[in-house]
Amino acid sequence: MTADPTPGPGPGEVHVWRVPLDPPEPALAVYEPTLSADERARADRFRTGVLRRRFVAGRGALRAILATYLGVAPGRVAFAYGDHGKPRLDGDGLGSRLEFNLAHSHDLALCAVARGRAVGVDVEKLRPVTEAVRIVGRYFTPGEQAEFLSHPEPDRVAAFFRGWTRKEAFLKVTGLGLSAGLDSFEVTLGAGGAALLRVGDDPAAAGRWTLRDVDAGPGFAAAVAVEGELARVTVRDREPENRSGKV
Numbered sequence: 001m002t003a004d005p006t007p008g009p010g011p012g013e014v015h016v017w018r019v020p021l022d023p024p025e026p027a028l029a030v031y032e033p034t035l036s037a038d039e040r041a042r043a044d045r046f047r048t049g050v051l052r053r054r055f056v057a058g059r060g061a062l063r064a065i066l067a068t069y070l071g072v073a074p075g076r077v078a079f080a081y082g083d084h085g086k087p088r089l090d091g092d093g094l095g096s097r098l099e100f101n102l103a104h105s106h107d108l109a110l111c112a113v114a115r116g117r118a119v120g121v122d123v124e125k126l127r128p129v130t131e132a133v134r135i136v137g138r139y140f141t142p143g144e145q146a147e148f149l150s151h152p153e154p155d156r157v158a159a160f161f162r163g164w165t166r167k168e169a170f171l172k173v174t175g176l177g178l179s180a181g182l183d184s185f186e187v188t189l190g191a192g193g194a195a196l197l198r199v200g201d202d203p204a205a206a207g208r209w210t211l212r213d214v215d216a217g218p219g220f221a222a223a224v225a226v227e228g229e230l231a232r233v234t235v236r237d238r239e240p241e242n243r244s245g246k247v
């Protein structure tokens, strides 16, 4: 039996779900049978039990979240994949036009959901990065490098992960991943808010997307990117008691 679908994101809105990836065993036992055969095969290829369980928790929660919007059982949610591996709902997603993206870091995943336009999300656990200056020098644009180096040492971990998650969210909204080229676009790194400053050589291109920071909770940096304007990011928790997998 399925309940009425949960209202999806309205125009100009993105829903971001925070999903703990180390849920109690009973939640995993509900999630696992909802996975497709290829997802279960992927789960079995992880080298450690922790990584396997986190993959099952992420994909299981993703299915459960999308199922509540679609009004179907989680096992009925069907995915297709872009040329660079970005998952999407198969066909037109039962007419929903829902778009989503998933990201995980350590014990947390974020699932971003938009309607009728592409969305990308990234999350990173804040941690010391011993080679931050080298990584920034190699992967960030000259403008991003200058902004990073303008931060005093104690602020650099936060600036690094703000920049990283903002860049990654943009890579993921396009679906191109690293094939897009990390120097082909530029973001802000400051605490004053995320912005896409440049995309390629077209001065109008950056205005076709919106980049926002997401409150993923203490100890994490996160960002979301969408096609077009973004009025509101609504962050929700996927609570353990809701993880029955039933809709």
Ligand SMILES: CC(C)(COP(=O)(O)OP(=O)(O)OC[C@H]1O[C@@H](n2cnc3c(N)ncnc32)[C@H](O)[C@@H]1OP(=O)(O)O)[C@@H](O)C(=O)NCCC(=O)NCCS
Residues within 6 Å of the ligand: 055, 058, 059, 084, 085, 086, 087, 101, 102, 103, 104, 105, 120, 121, 122, 123, 139, 163, 164, 165, 167, 168, 171, 172, 173, 174, 175, 176, 177, 178, 179, 182
């Ligand atoms: C998949 C990719 C886009 C992100 O990988 P990642 O950072 O390791 O992992 P994340 O947790 O952010 O995202 C993984 C999820 O993104 C989704 N995904 C996979 N390919 C994707 C693509 N091409 N575009 C958007 N999303 C994609 C999947 O749902 C995947 O999770 P799942 O396999 O459990 O379903 C990767 O191909 C990539 O390009 N990584 C860039 C890493 C990097 O160097 N970033 C530098 C930023 S400065």
